[in-house]
Amino acid sequence: MEADNAFHCCATCIHFRVEKTSGGVTYRCSRLTYETRPDYRFQCWTPTERVKRLMETRQQQNRRE
DSSP, X not given: OOTTOTXXXXXXXXXXXXXXXXXXXXXXXXXXXXXXXXXXXOTTOOBOHHHHHHHHHXXXXXXXX
């Protein structure tokens, strides 16, 4: 993926998990087992199918311009 990909963040990754507990909400990467935030970025990012489609649509629109 390109360095300034607008879609690249933990919240759009297949490994991103939201954990709700009595103490509040935490975000975790199920692959790395790290606590994370939705806007963080890691090199291991794997976009969800929905995000892949959005990226393809954006790429096609940019080609037309």
